[in-house]
Amino acid sequence: MWDGEPFLYHSLLASALNLKLLDPRAALGQTEQAWREGHAPIPSAEGFVRQILGWREYVRGVYWARMPEYLEQNALDAHQPLPEFFWSADTDMACLHAALTQTLQYGYAHHIQRLMVTGLFCLLLGVEPRAVHEWYLAVYVDAVEWVELPNTLGMSQYADGGWLASKPYVASGRYISRMSNYCDGCRFNPGKATGADACPFTTLYWDFLQRHRARFERHPRTALQWKHLQRIDQRELERIRAAAETLRRRLA
Numbered sequence: 164m165w166d167g168e169p170f171l172y173h174s175l176l177a178s179a180l181n182l183k184l185l186d187p188r189a190a191l192g193q194t195e196q197a198w199r200e201g202h203a204p205i206p207s208a209e210g211f212v213r214q215i216l217g218w219r220e221y222v223r224g225v226y227w228a229r230m231p232e233y234l235e236q237n238a239l240d241a242h243q244p245l246p247e248f249f250w251s252a253d254t255d256m257a258c259l260h261a262a263l264t265q266t267l268q269y270g271y272a273h274h275i276q277r278l279m280v281t282g283l284f285c286l287l288l289g290v291e292p293r294a295v296h297e298w299y300l301a302v303y304v305d306a307v308e309w310v311e312l313p314n315t316l317g318m319s320q321y322a323d324g325g326w327l328a329s330k331p332y333v334a335s336g337r338y339i340s341r342m343s344n345y346c347d348g349c350r351f352n353p354g355k356a357t358g359a360d361a362c363p364f365t366t367l368y369w370d371f372l373q374r375h376r377a378r379f380e381r382h383p384r385t386a387l388q389w390k391h392l393q394r395i396d397q398r399e400l401e402r403i404r405a406a407a408e409t410l411r412r413r414l415a
């Protein structure tokens with residue numbers, strides 16, 4: 164992710180595919196041909212084929228197998244309203260400001276922005292999955308419910324309790340710092356969970372680990388991640404809980 168680069172290395176084909184202007188088989192055939200003729204390296208061609216033939220078909224299957232009950236899922240019992248700034252991009256969190264500004268301007272954000280910036284913030288804050296779903300459906304030009312809903316409710320918000328993705332995609336501000344240049348221009352410090360310059364992602368990340376400890380600390384795919392809680396002393400954990408509550412009240 165890079166500030167000022169909204170489309171970075173992405174195909175922008177989802178809306179054409181979802182509107183049936185482009186047959187996915189034609190896109191896959193041309194990708195294979197490009198690789199065979201030496202115009203595309205195998206990791207790029209394989210990754211692209213996997214997204215369309217793998218993920219897109221998989222979420223389609225999930226949608227048709229699980230609807231209409233899927234829409235009502237809320238496995239983590241999340242009830243916070245969607246922050247108002249999702250409709251204006253008016254926030255001093257640089258990563259969210261960038262992802263939301265381009266979303267509102269172009270109706271586009273690439274996958275990692277959807278999953279690990281906007282989606283992650285909602286998951287950590289505890290936003291009602293239905294509200295998150297309605298926002299994604301409203302703002303992206305490629306949004307069609309059968310592909311949007313499993314991605315949002317399942318992959319991004321873990322609202323189906325692990326049916327689509329076996330673990331919640333949670334990370335602190337340090338992940339965004341490693342994966343982008345957003346933090347360079349931000350007033351928050353991705354390494355800090357408490358204090359005036361604490362990164363809200365980092366505060367909410369450690370709070371999320373505490374709030375959902377019972378569910379994930381013995382889960383085979385998450386136990387290692389949750390183990391890190393043991394390294395933080397009790398008083399700091401309490402400060403984190405209080406800071407997260409303050410954030411939730413402010414954004415309600």
Ligand SMILES: Cc1cc2nc3c(=O)[nH]c(=O)nc-3n(C[C@H](O)[C@H](O)[C@H](O)COP(=O)(O)OP(=O)(O)OC[C@H]3O[C@@H](n4cnc5c(N)ncnc54)[C@H](O)[C@@H]3O)c2cc1C
Nearest residue numbers: 173174175176177214218219274277278305306307311314
């Ligand atoms: C919370 C959330 C909501 C999403 N909502 C939508 C949506 O409404 N409509 C939509 O088409 N995609 C959605 N996605 C999946 C993915 O983010 C978009 O398909 C992708 O960003 C579109 O940009 P692109 O065409 O440049 O894709 P590229 O990154 O170039 O990928 C190529 C193609 O692969 C397919 N693809 C890649 N990842 C996925 C995926 N996880 N699920 C299904 N297809 C995938 C798409 O058809 C895409 O055009 C969502 C992902 C998340 C995390």
Ligand code: SF4
Nearest residue numbers: 256258336346349362
């Ligand atoms: S410091 Fe935190 S809020 Fe700021 S850009 Fe980095 S991850 Fe986002």
